[in-house]
Every structure is written in C-alpha cells, then in structure tokens.
Amino acid sequence: MGKKVAFLQGNEAAAHGALYAGCNFFAGYPITPSTEVAEVLSAELPKIGGKFIQMEDEIGAMAALLGGALAGSKALTSTSGPGLSLKQELIGYGCIAEIPCVIYNVMRGGPSTGMPTGPSQSDVMCAKWGTHGDHPAICLVPASVQETYEETIRAFNLSEKYRTPVMVMPDEIVAHMRERIVFPEPGEIEIIPRKAPTVPPEQYKPYDTSFGDVPPLAAFGSEYRFHVTGLNKMQDGFPTTKASVVQEEEERQVRKVEGNVDDIVKFEEYLLDDAEIVVVAFGSTSRSARYAVNEARKEGIKAGMFRIITYWPFPEKQLLALAKRGVKAFITPEMNLGMTHGLVKGCTEGKAPVLGIFRVDGEPINPGQILDKMKEVK
Amino acid sequence: MAFDYEKYIRPGKLPHIWCPGCGHGIVMKGMIRAMDTLGLEKNNTAIVSGIGCASRLPGYIDCCTLHTAHGRAAAFATGVKLAKPEMTVILVGGDGDGTAIGGNHFIHACRRNIDMTYIIMNNYIYGMTGGQFSPTTPHMHKASTTPYGNPDPSFDIAKLAIGAGATFVARGTAFHANQIDKLIVEAIQHKGFSVVEILDDCPTTYGRRNKFKSVIEMMNRLKEVAVPVKAAEKMTPEQLAGKVLTGILYKEDKPEYCSEYQKVIERAGGAAR
Known part of the structure; x- marks a missing residue:
C-alpha cells in the first residue's frame, strides 16, 4: 500500500502537520488569510481529546497558548500580519520565560490592515524584531504545500528542542494554493519531545543550566511546581535585578539559538555550483525564481538560486561563502521593500552587488522580472 | 493554636513588596486560609496574575505560579485551565490590571463561565507606577494624572462581572478580614467563573492625594461604607447612598466552559482525557 496522498491548501497542510507533530492545543483569533488552520483544528483536535479555543483577541490567544503550553500541551496559534503585531508582547514573554509553542x-x-488579503513577504522583520528586547528568533518560510506541512512539524521540534516560540511564515500564495501532498507514515519523521526534568521535585529549577543552555521544562499540574515570570529571572524562576545574572541569562537565551545555527538553518541550493548570478529567494517568490533560473540557463546565463527555508537565524554563513567564492551579483526578489536585500548586503560584506526586486502591490513577482534583472548584470 | 500561614508560603520569599498600610497582605492571608479550608493540593493549584502590586502575590505562594504580562492573567489562566481542567486555578490582581488593560479578557472569562476564581484587589489606583487613575478611581478624586480631579466615571467591578456573565460574584473589604476567606472558599467551590472583589487601600499613592490622614482612617472608611447584602435588604435607598454592598452578590448555576468543551470532545468522537 502506498502512502496517503491528498490535494490540500497550505493552511490545511499546516494544521495536519501540527497534528503529526503532536499538537494537542490551539488558541487563536480569526484572521484572513490564516483562518483555515483554526477551522481544521476546531474539527480535528476534539477527535483526539485535544483542545481548541477561539479567544477574544490576538494577544489573548497568545496568552492562552502560553498557558496551555506551560500545562504541558504542544500548542499552536495561527494569525496574519496585524495579528502578529498584536501578539508581540507575549511572544517576548514566551522567549524570556522559555515556553515552547508554534506561531503560524x-x-x-x-x-x-494593508491590502487584505493580497500576498506579501513583509512580516519577516517583525518575526525577529517585533517584540522589544533581545531574544532568540526562529522563523521558517516554506515554499510549497508539502513543505508547509513538513516545516510545521520541524517548527514543533525546534520549539521543544530549544524551548522557545518558533514561527512558520508562508506568504499568502503558499498558504492558499492547492497542491498534491504526500503524508509521511507515523514515525517516519522524528518528533522531538519536551525535555522533562530528571531531578526530584524539591531540586527542580525551571532554568537550571547545569543541564545545558536548554533547561528541562516541567508542566503545571505535574509533581513539579515552580514559578514563571516575565521579569528577568534567576535559575529558580524568581525575579532578579542582579546585573551579572541578568546578563548571563539574556545571553544564554539568545545563545541557545544563535549557537546552534547549523542545526536550525535550512536552505536549498539550486544550480549554484557554477552560478555567477545567485537569486536569493523564499516562499512563493522562490517558485518564480526557479523558473527564471531555468529560463536563464537556456539562454546561457549561469544563474542559480539560494532558497531560504530558515529565515531566522538568517543563513549568513552560507551567503558569505558564496560571495567569497565569487559571484557577479546576488538578486533578491521579494514582496516587500527590501528586507532580505538589506540582510544579504550585510552578510556578503560588499563582495558582490546585491540587486533588489521589490513588490508591495499585492501581485506576485513573476519570472520575467527576475530574468530582466539578471540581464542587467554586467 | 495560631493558623500556620507558612504551610502555603514559599520558604525564603518574604518579606513581600507591599507598603505599610496596604491591604494586599490581608487578602493574601485570607486566600491562604481559604486554600487551607479547602485542602487545596499545591501541585494541583495554579495561581496566575498580571502586572502590578497585587500581581506579585503568586511569587509568595508555594503552588504552580504564573506571573504574566499586564492585563493578561485571565487569558493565560484560561489556557492552563483548558489544558488541565482538573487543576484549581486562582487569579489575583488589581483594578487597573484586571479591568483596564485586561478588561477584554476579564469579561470574556466571565462570559465563558470557565471554572476559575478571580480575586481582584480594588484600591482605585495604579499603585506600582506611582498613583495614576484607574477605571475604578472615583469621579473627581485625585491621582498623579488627574491633578484637577478625575473627570472619568468609574467601573463597578462586581456589576461588570455580573453583566458579563460571571456566575458567582462577591465583594469584601480589607477591613473585614475574617470574611475574605469565607468568600474565597465559596468562590472556589462554585463551578464556574467566580469573582471576588476586595476593596482595598493604597495609602501611599491614593490615600495621601485624597486627604486621608492615616491608614486607620482609610480602614475606617472601608468599615463604614460596607453594608452586607442581607442588611441592605432592610435599608432605604437614602440609607444606602454612598454605601457598598458586601457578601455574595450573585450566584447562578450555568454550564461551565471546560465541561462544555468535554461534550465537544464527546460529540467529535474523541477520547476522553
């Protein structure tokens, strides 16, 4: 018997990916173009004894999500731009209190409100810098329905492994297009469980770094009881203003992600071996870029694509290596006014020009635009 | 024998941050007595708060404690309770945290009738930030941001809770210390969302701006304005002018949220947890 195949929308795939990953709690607030995730999970979660709640607002959904996660659930919320803005304070709470959860x-x-609900790729900076203060950020940007399914699973795994909120951010095109999807068998993709404490309850500290940069997290309502706060805290979870402790704890929270970029950063290299022009793209734009690269090759232009799958941490090391190897130019097509463009310029240290193609008119970037830009490269 | 409060206090976490004359400590003691009366298991009890002076209370209590962000206690607690309905969930906080920035979560927790108890310490002021007016600061009273008198009308928290659908609403005062634990016991025993408003005082940022000469004067005011609901039944509207009703103000049996969600699970054919 072959694998189960379906014809699904990106949002539906995300919901099913979450279920594969063991998601048993969803809190959200309706917003187009993400609502299908909530609709699917409102039907599917009760079937497995899971919990679905539609909260009174976006930040309330983020709060319930963190509460559910602290009580031991694997928790997901879904939203879109304005909702992401509204959730930001508590995304920061999730980072400092180190509560695993997934934000789609x-x-x-x-x-x-912008132009509801045309496609865009302009939330990528918000994913890292939207909440105040220094904090870790992991953000995954799938480009197909299959990949949305798989990256949602990976998001749960990363959130548990690094004990931090993780974002999955398809653009509206990926979220709403329908494609063939092949479901993995149960057990085919590894599911990473939450690191549970091994010490007796009286010795448990929720931020105990003797277990490494990612301390084990107990659940409320278990044999462990502990304190959680959004204040800077000591290893026992209680607030502190002691300078050395605050410095060390903040650095650790960022280090647990920035120190593991090789595990987290995922990308695709397409025809890069001899590429002189490298298109750096993600999401639906990478589909246009792939087409443009293929067309360029037919015309004898040595083009290739570096496709970003993990947007945060940004694949700085890989792009710098390409720049150092020697390319004539990078091209960054994106549905915003140059967010990725600035990052690529920053990490390639001026070793090659970076040409941008920016669109914020609600229309996708088409292959012709990218091909034209390639032809500008001298 | 004196009551042993330390049973529920986290070792080494006192003294608390509250000013001399603040009523929050009286409320905390009442809450601890109520927990003891009910024999609440520490591991199975979550105490959730937002931001403000009152919201520091959970840190002192030896349970699963969650000090969240400003106004968000009810929403965090809703997540905890829905994930683990077997837990007893108690929310604590102040008037600004609960009814201004947290107002939306408050009314929706009332509407859902989710089985949690919210103890609101109402001292009519934002104490922690230095005495700005809150939604419960009386009209024309002084706060650091109403130097000419408060132009806003104020919320009646109990009425707000009843209007929003809470199924148990009680009110006490920090003066009537012996009543606090009894109200909280009944609130926790009630199946549904219960609100216990405790009129409280902030001598530091409210009292001194509003011509209270001492904490004792503030406490005496609480004593004078409070009228038990039973006694109020025999009083005329004139006699009740300027008074505040105390005791259990409202109680109703209605379907509780987590129980209703359990029915959703059953209708979906899901496994019971």
Whole structure:
C-alpha cells in the first residue's frame, strides 16, 4: 500500500502537520488569510481529546497558548500580519520565560490592515524584531504545500528542542494554493519531545543550566511546581535585578539559538555550483525564481538560486561563502521593500552587488522580472 | 493554636513588596486560609496574575505560579485551565490590571463561565507606577494624572462581572478580614467563573492625594461604607447612598466552559482525557 496522498491548501497542510507533530492545543483569533488552520483544528483536535479555543483577541490567544503550553500541551496559534503585531508582547514573554509553542503567521500586506488579503513577504522583520528586547528568533518560510506541512512539524521540534516560540511564515500564495501532498507514515519523521526534568521535585529549577543552555521544562499540574515570570529571572524562576545574572541569562537565551545555527538553518541550493548570478529567494517568490533560473540557463546565463527555508537565524554563513567564492551579483526578489536585500548586503560584506526586486502591490513577482534583472548584470 | 500561614508560603520569599498600610497582605492571608479550608493540593493549584502590586502575590505562594504580562492573567489562566481542567486555578490582581488593560479578557472569562476564581484587589489606583487613575478611581478624586480631579466615571467591578456573565460574584473589604476567606472558599467551590472583589487601600499613592490622614482612617472608611447584602435588604435607598454592598452578590448555576468543551470532545468522537 502506498502512502496517503491528498490535494490540500497550505493552511490545511499546516494544521495536519501540527497534528503529526503532536499538537494537542490551539488558541487563536480569526484572521484572513490564516483562518483555515483554526477551522481544521476546531474539527480535528476534539477527535483526539485535544483542545481548541477561539479567544477574544490576538494577544489573548497568545496568552492562552502560553498557558496551555506551560500545562504541558504542544500548542499552536495561527494569525496574519496585524495579528502578529498584536501578539508581540507575549511572544517576548514566551522567549524570556522559555515556553515552547508554534506561531503560524500567513504574510499579507501591511502595515496595519494593508491590502487584505493580497500576498506579501513583509512580516519577516517583525518575526525577529517585533517584540522589544533581545531574544532568540526562529522563523521558517516554506515554499510549497508539502513543505508547509513538513516545516510545521520541524517548527514543533525546534520549539521543544530549544524551548522557545518558533514561527512558520508562508506568504499568502503558499498558504492558499492547492497542491498534491504526500503524508509521511507515523514515525517516519522524528518528533522531538519536551525535555522533562530528571531531578526530584524539591531540586527542580525551571532554568537550571547545569543541564545545558536548554533547561528541562516541567508542566503545571505535574509533581513539579515552580514559578514563571516575565521579569528577568534567576535559575529558580524568581525575579532578579542582579546585573551579572541578568546578563548571563539574556545571553544564554539568545545563545541557545544563535549557537546552534547549523542545526536550525535550512536552505536549498539550486544550480549554484557554477552560478555567477545567485537569486536569493523564499516562499512563493522562490517558485518564480526557479523558473527564471531555468529560463536563464537556456539562454546561457549561469544563474542559480539560494532558497531560504530558515529565515531566522538568517543563513549568513552560507551567503558569505558564496560571495567569497565569487559571484557577479546576488538578486533578491521579494514582496516587500527590501528586507532580505538589506540582510544579504550585510552578510556578503560588499563582495558582490546585491540587486533588489521589490513588490508591495499585492501581485506576485513573476519570472520575467527576475530574468530582466539578471540581464542587467554586467 | 495560631493558623500556620507558612504551610502555603514559599520558604525564603518574604518579606513581600507591599507598603505599610496596604491591604494586599490581608487578602493574601485570607486566600491562604481559604486554600487551607479547602485542602487545596499545591501541585494541583495554579495561581496566575498580571502586572502590578497585587500581581506579585503568586511569587509568595508555594503552588504552580504564573506571573504574566499586564492585563493578561485571565487569558493565560484560561489556557492552563483548558489544558488541565482538573487543576484549581486562582487569579489575583488589581483594578487597573484586571479591568483596564485586561478588561477584554476579564469579561470574556466571565462570559465563558470557565471554572476559575478571580480575586481582584480594588484600591482605585495604579499603585506600582506611582498613583495614576484607574477605571475604578472615583469621579473627581485625585491621582498623579488627574491633578484637577478625575473627570472619568468609574467601573463597578462586581456589576461588570455580573453583566458579563460571571456566575458567582462577591465583594469584601480589607477591613473585614475574617470574611475574605469565607468568600474565597465559596468562590472556589462554585463551578464556574467566580469573582471576588476586595476593596482595598493604597495609602501611599491614593490615600495621601485624597486627604486621608492615616491608614486607620482609610480602614475606617472601608468599615463604614460596607453594608452586607442581607442588611441592605432592610435599608432605604437614602440609607444606602454612598454605601457598598458586601457578601455574595450573585450566584447562578450555568454550564461551565471546560465541561462544555468535554461534550465537544464527546460529540467529535474523541477520547476522553
């Protein structure tokens, strides 16, 4: 018997990916173009004894998500741009209190209500810098329905492994297009469980670094009881203003992600071996880029694509290596006004020009635009 | 024998941060007595708060404690309770945290009738930030941001809770210390969302701006304005002017949220947890 195949939308795939990963708690607030995730999970979660709640607002959904996760659940929320803005304070709470959860955000135009609900890729900076203060950020940007399914599973795994909120951010095109999807068998993709404490309850500290940069997390309502706060805290979870402790704890929280970029950063290299022009793209834009690269090759232009799958941490090391190897130019097509463009310029240290193609008019970037830009490269 | 409060206090976490004359400590003691009366298991009890002076309370209590962000206690607690309905969930906080920035979560927790108890310490002021007016600061009273008198009308928290659908609403005061634990016991025993408003005082940021000469004067005011609901039944509207009703103000049996969600699971054919 072959594997189960379906014809699904990106949002539906995300919901099913979450279930494969063991998601048993969803809290959300309706917003187009992400609502299908909530709709699917409102039907599917009760079937497995899981919990679904539609909260009164976006930040309330983020709060319930963190509460559910602290009580031991694997928790997901879904939203889109304006909702991502509204959730930000508590995304920071999830980072400092180190509560694993997954935030699925479909990128539509902005700022504010923008142009609902045309496609966009302009939430990528918000994913890292939206909440105040220094904090770790992991953000995955799938480009197909299959990949949305798989990256949602990976998001749960990364959130548990690094004990931090993780974002999955398809653009609206990926979220709403329908494609063939092949479901993995149960057990085919590894599911990483939460690191549970091994010490007796009286010795448990929720931020005990003797177990490494990612301390084990107990659940409320278990044999362990502990304190959680959004204040800077000591290893026992209680607030502190002691300078050395605050410095060390903040650095550790960032280090647990930044120190593991090789495990987290995922990308695709397409025809890069001899490429002189490298298109750096992600999400639906990478589909246009792939087409453009193929067309360029037919015309004898040595083009290739570096496809970003993990947006945060940004694949700086890989792009710098390409720049150092020697390329004539990077091209960054994106549905925003140059967010990736600036990052690529920053990490390639001026070793090659970086040409941008920016669109914020609610229309996708088409292959012709990218091909034209390639032809500008001298 | 004196009551042993330390049973529920985390070792080494006192003294608390509250000013001399603040009523929050009286409320905390009442809460501890109520927990003891009910024999609440520490591991199975979550105490959840937002931000503000009152919201520091969970740190002192030896349970699963969650000090969240400003106004968000009810929403975090909803997540905990829905994930683990077998837990007893108690929310604590102040008037600004609960009814201004947290107002939306408050009314929706009331509406859902989710089985949690919310103890609101109402001292009519934002104490921690230095005495700005809150949604419960009386009209024309002084706060650091109402130097000419408060132009806003104020919320009646109990009425707000009843209007929003809470199925148990009680009110006490920090003066009537012996009543606090009894109200909280009944609130926790009630199946549904219960609100216990405790009128409290902030001598530091409210009292001194509003011509209270001492904490004793503030406490005496609480004593004078409070009228038990039973006694109020025999009083005329004139006699009740300027008074505040105390005791159990409202009680109703209605379907509880987690029980209703369990029925959703059953209708979906899901496994019971």
